[in-house]
Amino acid sequence: MSTAEAALGAESAPVELRIESTSGKLRFNFRELWAYRELLGFLVWRDIQVRYKQTALGVFWAVLQPVLAMLVFTVFFGRLAQMPSDGIPYPVFSYTGLLPWQLFIYAVTQSGNSLVANQQLVKKVYFPRLLIPASAVLAGLVDFFIAFVILLGLMGFYGIVPTRAVVTLPLFLALAVGTALAVGFWLSALNVRYRDVRYTIPFLTQFWLFVTPIAYPSTLVPEKWRLLYGLNPMAGVVEGFRWALLGKQGPPDPLIFVSAAVVAVIGVGGLIYFRKMERTFADEV
Amino acid sequence: MSADWRIRTEGLGKRYRIGRPEPYRNFRDALVELAAAPLRRLRGKRPEPNWIWALKGVSLEVPAGQVLGVIGRNGAGKTTLLKILSRITEPTEGVARVRGRLGSLLEVGTGFHPELTGRENIFLNGAILGMRRSEIRKKFDPIVAFSGVEPFIDTPVKRYSSGMFVRLAFAVAAHLEPEILLVDEVLAVGDAAFQKKCLGKMEQVARSGRTVLFVSHNLGAVEHLCDRVAWMDGGRLRGLGDPTEMIGRYLEAVTDGSLESRGTGPFQVERVLLQNEAGETTTTFRPGEGLTLWIDYRVEGSHPAPYLWLSIGGRGGEIFSANMALDGNRPEVLTGSGRIGCRFPEVPLLPQSYHITLCVREADGRRALFEPQEVAAFHVIGALRDYGLKDEKADVRAAGSVPLLLPYEWILPNGRRAPVRLGSGGRPISTEAGR
Numbered sequence: 199m200s201t202a203e204a205a206l207g208a209e210s211a212p213v214e215l216r217i218e219s220t221s222g223k224l225r226f227n228f229r230e231l232w233a234y235r236e237l238l239g240f241l242v243w244r245d246i247q248v249r250y251k252q253t254a255l256g257v258f259w260a261v262l263q264p265v266l267a268m269l270v271f272t273v274f275f276g277r278l279a280q281m282p283s284d285g286i287p288y289p290v291f292s293y294t295g296l297l298p299w300q301l302f303i304y305a306v307t308q309s310g311n312s313l314v315a316n317q318q319l320v321k322k323v324y325f326p327r328l329l330i331p332a333s334a335v336l337a338g339l340v341d342f343f344i345a346f347v348i349l350l351g352l353m354g355f356y357g358i359v360p361t362r363a364v365v366t367l368p369l370f371l372a373l374a375v376g377t378a379l380a381v382g383f384w385l386s387a388l389n390v391r392y393r394d395v396r397y398t399i400p401f402l403t404q405f406w407l408f409v410t411p412i413a414y415p416s417t418l419v420p421e422k423w424r425l426l427y428g429l430n431p432m433a434g435v436v437e438g439f440r441w442a443l444l445g446k447q448g449p450p451d452p453l454i455f456v457s458a459a460v461v462a463v464i465g466v467g468g469l470i471y472f473r474k475m476e477r478t479f480a481d482e483v
Numbered sequence: 484m485s486a487d488w489r490i491r492t493e494g495l496g497k498r499y500r501i502g503r504p505e506p507y508r509n510f511r512d513a514l515v516e517l518a519a520a521p522l523r524r525l526r527g528k529r530p531e532p533n534w535i536w537a538l539k540g541v542s543l544e545v546p547a548g549q550v551l552g553v554i555g556r557n558g559a560g561k562t563t564l565l566k567i568l569s570r571i572t573e574p575t576e577g578v579a580r581v582r583g584r585l586g587s588l589l590e591v592g593t594g595f596h597p598e599l600t601g602r603e604n605i606f607l608n609g610a611i612l613g614m615r616r617s618e619i620r621k622k623f624d625p626i627v628a629f630s631g632v633e634p635f636i637d638t639p640v641k642r643y644s645s646g647m648f649v650r651l652a653f654a655v656a657a658h659l660e661p662e663i664l665l666v667d668e669v670l671a672v673g674d675a676a677f678q679k680k681c682l683g684k685m686e687q688v689a690r691s692g693r694t695v696l697f698v699s700h701n702l703g704a705v706e707h708l709c710d711r712v713a714w715m716d717g718g719r720l721r722g723l724g725d726p727t728e729m730i731g732r733y734l735e736a737v738t739d740g741s742l743e744s745r746g747t748g749p750f751q752v753e754r755v756l757l758q759n760e761a762g763e764t765t766t767t768f769r770p771g772e773g774l775t776l777w778i779d780y781r782v783e784g785s786h787p788a789p790y791l792w793l794s795i796g797g798r799g800g801e802i803f804s805a806n807m808a809l810d811g812n813r814p815e816v817l818t819g820s821g822r823i824g825c826r827f828p829e830v831p832l833l834p835q836s837y838h839i840t841l842c843v844r845e846a847d848g849r850r851a852l853f854e855p856q857e858v859a860a861f862h863v864i865g866a867l868r869d870y871g872l873k874d875e876k877a878d879v880r881a882a883g884s885v886p887l888l889l890p891y892e893w894i895l896p897n898g899r900r901a902p903v904r905l906g907s908g909g910r911p912i913s914t915e916a917g918r
Contacts, residue, residue: 217570217579240610244596244603251598251639322593323611324570480572481499 224473231326238329238336245308245337260341261348264300268293275413284415286444287356293349294443295412295436298374301342302432303403305375308334309382310399313390317483327476328469331386335378342371353443361445370438376461377431383468387475390483411436416453428456431464488582489663489694490545490568495577496718497538497563537563539718541577550695552709552726554702554733556744557854560718561698565589565665568696583694586613586661592652597641601632601651604640608655622658629684630654650677657684663694682708700856702730702838703800717743734838734860738766749783750843750852753820755859760908766861768830770870770888772909775826776839776859785818788846792855793825797837797886808848817843817852831888831905833881834863870906 250256268289275281276288283291309331313320316330353360389395410432411418419427427433434457441450538560545551553561566572568579569587594611595604605626609619627633630651632643640648666685682704689695689708699705705712705726712729714722716736722729736742740754756777759765768774776793790807791814805825807813814823838860843853867877872888874880890904906912 213582215581215585217567217574217581218577219573219575221573236616237610240607244599244607247603248596248598319594319611321571322589323587325611325613477573480566 220477224470226469226473227326231328234325234329237325238333241329241333242336245333246340249337249340257344260344264293264296264345265348267296267300271296271413281414282418284417284440286358286440290349290352290356290358290444291415291440292413293352294440295410297342297345297349298370298435298439299407299410299412299432300345301338301374302378302435303407304341305335305338305378306381306385306403307399308338309378310385310389310395312382313386313479314393314396314483320483321480327479328383328472331382331472332379335375335382338378339375349443358444360443363442363445363450365442366450367439367442370435370442373431373438373458373461374435376465377435377457380431380461380465380468383472384464387468387472387479390475390479406430406432409433416451424451424453425456428453429460431457431461433457434460487547488544489547489549490579490581490696491543492564492568492579493542493577495538495541495564495567495574495579496536497560497567497572498534498536498575500534536718538567538574541715541718541720543713543720543723545694545696547694548692549711550689550697550709552705552712552729553696553698553715554700554705554712554730555715555721556737556742557856558747559715559742559744561715562589562667563718564715565667565696565698569665581663583662584613585663585665586659587665587667588612588656588659589665589667591649591656595640595648595652598639600639601627601630601636601643604651605655608652609659612656612659613661614659626654626658629657646677653677653681653684657681657688661693663696664688665696665698667698668700700840701800702734702857703796703798706730706798731836734836734857737838737857738859738861748843748851748853749786750817751781751783752778752841752853752858753781754779755839757859757861766859767864768832768861769865769906769909769911770834770863770867771829771831771905771907772863773826773828774830774861775824777822777824778841778858779820779822780817781820782817782852785816786845786852787816788813789817789843789852790846790848791823791825792842792844794840795827795830795832795837796840797832797835799886801840802832802837802887808844813846829908830863831890832863833884833886833888833905834865834867834878835882835886836860836862837886865909869911870909871904871912 250259253259255262271292272289276283276292281288312330312334313327319330320327385395385399409430416424416427416433416437434454437451437457438454441454537558541560541564543551553564555561563572565587566589567574568581569585569589571587571589592608594608596607599607605623606616606619609622610616614622627636630647630653632647632651635643635647640651643651685697685704686708689697697705697709709726711724712722712726713720714729714733721736722732738755738757756764756779757766758775758777759768760773792804792806792808794801794804794806796802805827838857840855841853841858842851842855844851867873867881868875872881888903888905890902892903893901895901
């Protein structure tokens with residue numbers, strides 16, 4: 199048809215894309231991920247927009263969930279069971295643990311189901327699939343920041359002033375998000391092939407809650423087992439939050455470093471598994 | 484061919500595993516499989532994977548600025564080809580190369596969220612289709628204007644009628660301006676007026692010098708819009724060339740039942756017969772002659788009270804139809820194999836080429852047992868003078884006219900009445916008055 203236009207195209211020498219089977223190959227295209235950052239922003243924005251649509255309490259839910267949990271914990275574990283709390287008022291102690299925990303379970307639940315929930319997208323349009331679980335995780339941050347305001351209030355009420363360690367808080371938030379992403383990559387990719395994941399997630403998070411030092415201090419775990427305890431990355435996250443915010447004396451607990459290493463391993467493994475499965479998402483979901 | 488190609492595929496193939504009864508597997512099955520596999524291997528019985536090649540050995544080239552139509556039965560591999568080119572799924576073998584920014588439209592409204600407003604969905608959908616935020620902002624007003632849903636732009640789209648939804652979705656898609664555009668059947672949505680608007684937009688895109696791959700069952704549109712046509716059957720490329728010739732060859736194969744692809748739904752067309760008034764099997768008819776269509780079918784399962792819809796189309800689109808959704812007739816049940824027919828006592832069509840599209844849907848209309856696609860083609864042949872149209876250039880002019888000619892009557896200034904009618908039942912007319 200139009201040869202003039204064709205000449206124009208040749209002039210600008212378009213980039214050539216090669217499409218072939220990547221079976222047996224593993225490639226990460228970080229430049230492409232970067233190119234799609236705007237779409238990631240839109241997906242996060244969508245998840246946030248939609249989250250509290252048509253609810254009576256709206257964004258109040260973001261506060262209600264951790265606050266109610268904190269009250270129950272305070273009454274049953276703090277008062278009745280006389281659970282130690284490292285000398286910190288129990289409500290602040292438990293709420294500081296609940297904050298990253300709520301972020302984590304929300305992010306894991308949403309990202310675990312994200313590929314299946316967005317299967318229309320997966321089947322009809324191309325973009326790096328990693329954006330889907332990632333956006334589900336990042337959308338949870340909004341709730342986190344809202345609930346964080348309550349913590350500031352609680353700390354003010356009990357007269358707790360954070361030490362300089364508070365500047366490390368973003369690192370522990372990053373560790374929490376990293377943990378959620380790492381688990382989310384695994385679960386979302388597994389969920390495409392095995393819908394059992396949907397039923398596994400509630401069980402998994404419940405089980406995980408008990409092995410994470412939210413209602414109790416990690417010092418309850420005998421010294422020789424503490425590094426092993428760090429294999430639960432959320433133990434490191436919660437410990438880190440308390441260390442950064444509540445000004446516990448001394449250097450951070452070494453179990454935090456074990457947790458960070460574990461997150462790195464699960465995360466890299468999750469990325470590799472996700473990439474491997476990504477080739478067949480559209481065919482299998 | 485051309486050195487300046489935009490899309491080029493070499494031996495492209497895609498293999499799927501079929502015959503898996505459950506939609507997805509669970510851990511238990513995987514464990515059982517894991518345990519059973521070595522046992523099976525011991526007994527020398529390899530698991531028999533049921534593979535099907537949805538696409539096989541497809542090599543083609545689309546030069547810059549060309550509009551390539553892709554036609555063929557459902558299940559012929561058209562959509563698989565588009566999915567590979569748009570990187571939704573990977574090929575099993577072969578290579579495809581694409582030069583330039585590619586946009587694909589496999590459906591309209593991908594990623595629309597019912598809870599979000601029209602405005603929000605324009606941004607979301609635009610981003611999903613690959614537009615930048617700044618680009619969407621720039622095109623926002625034209626998109627809203629094109630969609631015609633302006634008063635509702637801040638209403639959640641779940642409150643939209645399905646027509647409004649489709650119009651907005653298409654409006655976003657229509658403003659996607661990639662160098663290479665892949666389009667799959669998006670024109671098959673909406674009402675007739677909207678379809679016309681879509682076709683107009685498609686034409687605009689096609690004439691703008693962009694490279695387009697256009698998959699459609701609207702053969703009229705394909706012939707009108709495309710520079711070349713690829714005809715696919717059974718996952719392979721059966722032909723590539725001039726649109727009129729390819730469509731002709733395809734329709735011939737459709738009618739004589741030599742296609743490999745049988746369609747993808749539970750309703751399968753085994754054979755199609757066209758008969759004239761005398762009961763002879765033929766694909767050529769005289770102007771005005773009656774036509775009976777017989778479809779030998781085979782159905783999986785049992786489907787109570789489905790409805791059929793047949794439409795006769797020509798180069799310009801659909802002309803008339805027989806539609807059970809309007810007339811209220813239903814076969815009691817469709818099951819096993821059988822034959823269903825439809826007789827048009829008079830087909831007042833001018834000498835041109837036509838095709839018949841069939842669609843079968845379940846009683847509630849939700850599921851298609853047979854997605855709309857062409858099942859037969861026929862030609863109307865005859866010197867119009869013999870059938871009542873007496874202008875000496877009638878035959879030449881008829882080729883480019885609106886094909887349907889209903890009986891009518893001129894009332895001339897002197898009061899004379901001049902009835903016009905294509906020979907009744909296809910019988911040549913000898914008297915001046917017609918009948």
